[in-house]
Amino acid sequence: MINKINDLNTILEQADCLVSEKQIDSALDKMGEQITKDLQDTFPLVICVMNGGLIPTAGILERLSFPLELDYVHATRYGMETEGTSLKWLSYPQTDIKDRDILIIDDIFDQGHTLKAIIEWFEQQGANKVYTATIINKLHNRKINLTPNYIGVEVEDRFLFGYGMDYKGAFRNLKGIYAIKDS
Known part of the structure; x- marks a missing residue:
């Protein structure tokens, strides 16, 4: 365990901070304003995509002051790995979805396979409209x-x-967004 902790601390020490806490707060403020404008009159069901979406969902929810419901899904392509393949569903929401406006919040929009599968599942369950939010859009x-x-x-x-x-x-607990040091 000591070796793992030392290895992780070395990764963090050598990492590049790409997005600071202040930049994240500013982005969340803008996202909160737009989400409020679009969804404040719809009583949306906000869905956190676990585990990565937990921190971004909390950050966005702090900026929303209108009635909403909260639930979660746990669907992953990565597990504890750095690369993923097929989508694995670990938990479905417990809230009735039919005819609801849904806001799905996840941490990152990388290739989009996970988010697309989650959107399609909600549409198949009878959601009225599905919106999506991610703190990061990876450029590629x-x-x-x-x-x-x-x-x-x-x-x-x-x-x-x-x-x-x-x-x-x-x-996951860091307040900034970091990248592994290029070798």
Whole structure:
């Protein structure tokens, strides 16, 4: 365990901070304003995509002062790995979805496969309209044909961690967004 902690501390010490806490707060303020404008009269069901969406969902919810409901899904392509393949559903929401406006909040929009599968599931369950929000939009050309409705910040194509995103299970708790040091 000591070796793992030392290795993780070395990763963090060598990492580049790409998005500061102040930049995240500013992005969340803008996202909160737009979400409020669009959804304040709809009594939306806000869905946190666990585990990565936990921190961004909390940050966005703090900026919303209108009636809403909160639930979560747990669907992952990564597990505790740094690369993912097929989507695995670990938990479905318990709230009635039919005819509801849904806001799905996740940590990162990378290629879009996970978010697309989650959107499709909600549509199949009878959701009225599905909106999506991610704190990060990773910039590259490997995306599917989908764009989140609300995006916090755009970040270069590197392995990211912090503010909900993990590195081998660690660092979701960091207030900034970091990238593994290029070698």
